Amino acid sequence: MSEPLANRRSVLRCMAWAGTGVLWTVAGGVPRSFAFSDRAGQIAAKDSGLTFVQISDSHIGFSKEANPDVAATLSLAIERINALDPQPAFILHTGDVTHLSKPSEFSTAADILKTLRAPVHVIPGEHDVIGDDDGSEFSARFPAAGRRGNGWYSFDAGGVHFTGLVNVLDFKAGGLGHLGDAQLEWLEDDLRGLSASTPIVVFAHMPLWNVYEPWGWGTDDSAQALAYLQRFGSVTVLNGHIHQVQQQVEGNTRFFTAMSTAYPQPAPGAAPTPGPLTVQPSRLREVIGLRDVQIEGRTGRLAVTDEPLARPA
Amino acid sequence: MTSAHTLVGTALATAVLLAMAVAVTPYGPFAAGATPPAAAVTIEEFAFVPGDLTIAPGTTVAWVNKDEAPHTIITDDKTVRSGALDTGDAFSHQFTTPGTYSYHCSLHPQMTGHIIVQ
Numbered sequence: 253m254s255e256p257l258a259n260r261r262s263v264l265r266c267m268a269w270a271g272t273g274v275l276w277t278v279a280g281g282v283p284r285s286f287a288f289s290d291r292a293g294q295i296a297a298k299d300s301g302l303t304f305v306q307i308s309d310s311h312i313g314f315s316k317e318a319n320p321d322v323a324a325t326l327s328l329a330i331e332r333i334n335a336l337d338p339q340p341a342f343i344l345h346t347g348d349v350t351h352l353s354k355p356s357e358f359s360t361a362a363d364i365l366k367t368l369r370a371p372v373h374v375i376p377g378e379h380d381v382i383g384d385d386d387g388s389e390f391s392a393r394f395p396a397a398g399r400r401g402n403g404w405y406s407f408d409a410g411g412v413h414f415t416g417l418v419n420v421l422d423f424k425a426g427g428l429g430h431l432g433d434a435q436l437e438w439l440e441d442d443l444r445g446l447s448a449s450t451p452i453v454v455f456a457h458m459p460l461w462n463v464y465e466p467w468g469w470g471t472d473d474s475a476q477a478l479a480y481l482q483r484f485g486s487v488t489v490l491n492g493h494i495h496q497v498q499q500q501v502e503g504n505t506r507f508f509t510a511m512s513t514a515y516p517q518p519a520p521g522a523a524p525t526p527g528p529l530t531v532q533p534s535r536l537r538e539v540i541g542l543r544d545v546q547i548e549g550r551t552g553r554l555a556v557t558d559e560p561l562a563r564p565a
Numbered sequence: 566m567t568s569a570h571t572l573v574g575t576a577l578a579t580a581v582l583l584a585m586a587v588a589v590t591p592y593g594p595f596a597a598g599a600t601p602p603a604a605a606v607t608i609e610e611f612a613f614v615p616g617d618l619t620i621a622p623g624t625t626v627a628w629v630n631k632d633e634a635p636h637t638i639i640t641d642d643k644t645v646r647s648g649a650l651d652t653g654d655a656f657s658h659q660f661t662t663p664g665t666y667s668y669h670c671s672l673h674p675q676m677t678g679h680i681i682v683q
Contacts, residue, residue: 316633316652352635352649378672382637382649425641425669425677468675525611526673527634 301549302410305333305340305370306455307542308492309512311379312361313351318515318528319536322351326364328561329513329542334369336544341409342370346492346510347377347420347457349394353384358393376403377457377493378420387421401434406442410547412554413446415439417456419471429458429471429493436473440480451486451552453545459491461500461507464520469494481505488554490543494526497558508556511541537562601625601659606678608636608650608670613678620660622682627657637671646671 310326319325333343345365350357365372374394381387387402396416399405406415417439419429431439443452454460460477462470471477481487487505495517500507516529516539523529531539541560547553601623607614608630620626630636630650638647638656645668647656660666660682670676 318633352651354649379635382671383646385643423669423671423674425667425674427674466675468673525632525634527611527632 301552302412302547303336303338303340304342304344304409304545304547305336305542306344306346306490306510306545307333307513308346308457308510309348309377309495309514310345310361310364311348311351311512311514312364313354313357314514314528316528318530319540322514323360323364325537325540325561326361326513327367328537329540330364330368332542332559332561334367340370340544343368343372344414344416344455344490345372345374346455346490347375348379348492348512349374349377350380353380353382353389362393373407373414373416373455375416375455375457376418376420378423381420385421387418400438402432404435404438410549411552412451412453412547413443414453414455415442417454417460417477419456419458419460419474424472427472428462428465428468429456429460429474431471431473431477436476436480439477443480443484446484448483449485449552451488451547451554452481452484453488453490453554454481455490457491458493459498459507459509460489461502463494463498463500463509467520467526469520469526478502478505486552486554488545488556490545494520495529496539508543510543511539511558511560513540513542513561516540535564538564603627603657605629607631608676611636611673611676613668613676616677617679617681619681619683622661622663623659624682625657625659626680627655629653629655635672636676638668639671641667641669 307329311322314322349361373396376387376390380390384390391399391403396405402421403418404416406413417431417435419431422430422432458471459469460471460474485504489505489507491509494509495512495515496519497511498509516531517526518529538560541558544557544559546555602621603625604618604620606618606626606628608628609632611632628638630652633652635649635651637649645658650656660680663682666680668678
């Protein structure tokens with residue numbers, strides 16, 4: 253527990269897009285953090301539990317100035333993941349796999365994702381369900397065991413319960429992300445049989461806390477979902493959507509948004525609109541990347557590391 | 566809400582808009598056989614401009630996306646919907662029945678607008 257101060261600085265550096273990796277460990281709801289470079293040491297030093305990787309917002313089909321080749325940067329992220337030793341148990345893709353839900357974009361994305369050595373679990377972003385009101389087309393493209401309703405599902409791995417939520421359907425005018433009553437009922441039921449000591453990881457595309465309402469960066473009925481999660485000692489919520497690392501703590505629940513593999517977006521309110529943020533091409537890989545998560549087998553602690561594709565020169 | 570709508574690709578969008586701009590008579594009735602009235606809404610900086618547009622029945626409204634980000638048009642009752650509009654893409658829809666049509670962008674629902682047909 254001697255690291256937190258130093259590593260809090262690391263977090264800030266990362267959030268400022270200076271490119272420093274940060275490793276978070278959540279011990280009974282208390283976060284600790286380490287430098288990313290310690291990952292191998294962490295695994296060697298402790299009993300190596302489950303590790304997984306989160307990627308997000310690959311936006312296959314986007315080709316504008318902010319990143320003319322999003323397929324290349326997704327492939328680079330996958331190259332990094334495939335080089336991890338030990339390999340992660342699986343990859344979570346938290347949505348906006350494609351830019352415009354076009355069949356050709358889905359095909360390209362699927363071809364690239366197939367190069368992952370580990371299996372991938374996918375949940376849709378709003379860019380993946382344009383014209384797909386119930387998420388069925390997306391679910392058909394990325395089948396997952398146990399998908400229910402409009403594509404939500406859960407699974408267990410390494411003693412952790414993973415719940416994938418869909419909050420990108422049925423947006424209301426002027427509104428935010430939306431889970432809907434059917435999904436909330438399912439969630440309540442899904443969690444019912446679990447002991448309060450089971451670590452929970454919730455993954456969804458849009459943030460489940462209110463990051464910035466003027467840009468729609470939140471989920472209008474997330475409070476109900478969080479109420480169902482309240483009794484658990486360790487809840488980790490992983491989102492994408494805003495193309496940058498942001499974090500929030502509420503009780504035993506820790507929220508993290510992830511970088512995109514495609515392009516960054518401005519910090520909340522830092523620009524007139526949330527449109528793509530164009531950085532110098534030589535700096536792009538410092539502001540996009542992936543997230544590595546370790547779960548210690550013995551303690552169920554979660555360690556979260558955000559790793560850009562390149563470190564600043 | 567009976568009427569036709571079309572999604573126009575990037576290459577045609579400008580030409581269509583120009584043609585419509587020439588033909589704009591949004592407030593007056595139009596004679597049989599004349600070019601139907603048309604009006605335009607620009608999508609820029611994550612907003613519909615103008616946000617509220619008043620037109621005569623029979624007017625065709627064309628939306629053109631000038632943002633780098635894609636947007637969509639969907640009425641709140643989902644009866645009119647555009648599909649994805651990438652940069653430069655246009656979508657048009659003819660409004661024949663008087664009323665107020667509230668719409669938003671299905672990707673960025675904080676973007677809202679109204680078409681008032683009277």
